Amino acid sequence: MDLMTAREAAELWGISQRRVAIFCAEERIEGVQLKGNMWLIPQDAQKPVDARSVRFQPKTPAAAKPFLKWAGGKAQILDNIRMKYPVGLGKTVTKYAEPFVGGGAVLFDILSNYNISEVYIGDINRELMLTYQTVRDDVDSLISSLQSLEEEYLSADETKRKELYYQNRNKFNELKLEQSEAIELTALFIFLNRTCFNGLYRVNAKGGFNVPQGSYKNPSICDAENLLAVSKVLQGVKIVCGDYKMSASFIDENTFAYFDPPYRPLSASSSFTSYAKDGFGDKEQIELAQFIDKLSESGAFVVASNSDPKNAKRQLL
């Protein structure tokens, strides 16, 4: 079979080379082959109908979706991030790392739709990472704990719900303070996430979770079906609690790494960077940019999100 490169196909079909690469990655050209990092296309292949206006749907519907609400979560802009996935993802790019995982919108898209052999997720938030571990390793006990919390909360009237919310928040903070690893702590973490104001996770100077109750009429506290699906895709995933720099030894030239740090505030008054008690200021942003540059230079496929405050100078880096 005679083959042509993506550049030749782009010329033949009058579209960009990048567009051809996207068609190849989406498996929309029959007989296409990936050699190293280069697409080879049968010379007699037909140009796929350009579906720019029709959003690409992955073949298998996503089985597992984020089980937490998370500030800065990327579910709303997943389509834009998908456009930045490396073309060989799931083929030559066999590893995935997400060192600021939060609620994991990109993680679950990748776990549900690509064949990845090694996955690393990390976050500085201890209780968050403990929750991922519990979902991976002991989902049945977690579901039963969460179902009790849900039943108690949903069957209560407004006054009683308020009382329960603050009781559960206190219990969570006690367990957090003693660095407990109990299932109860994880169940309370999910309970608070589903019932607090806007699903925020904010802590005071002593590390105590201090978000007030939200005003949801019928919050979904235990989505057992999704938790089971999440547990399934998390099997074998390396879950690390700590600074993003710990991912350096995992990320290599076969890895796609997505970095989604706390954003640099657009203005002095708009900052929400306090996911943990140690903030993420300009010094940390500069170090992160240097870290990412190094990884890219060493051959890793890196995508990073951040704000565009217009007042950051590249030469600072």
Ligand SMILES: C[S@@+](CC[C@H](N)C(=O)[O-])C[C@H]1O[C@@H](n2cnc3c(N)ncnc32)[C@H](O)[C@@H]1O
């Ligand atoms: C913008 S959020 C990530 C949102 C995520 N992409 C999602 O879809 O939900 C940033 C995350 O970085 C974490 N974080 C803050 N400082 C960190 C650090 N030094 N190392 C690793 N994670 C950190 C926060 O706990 C928070 O979960």
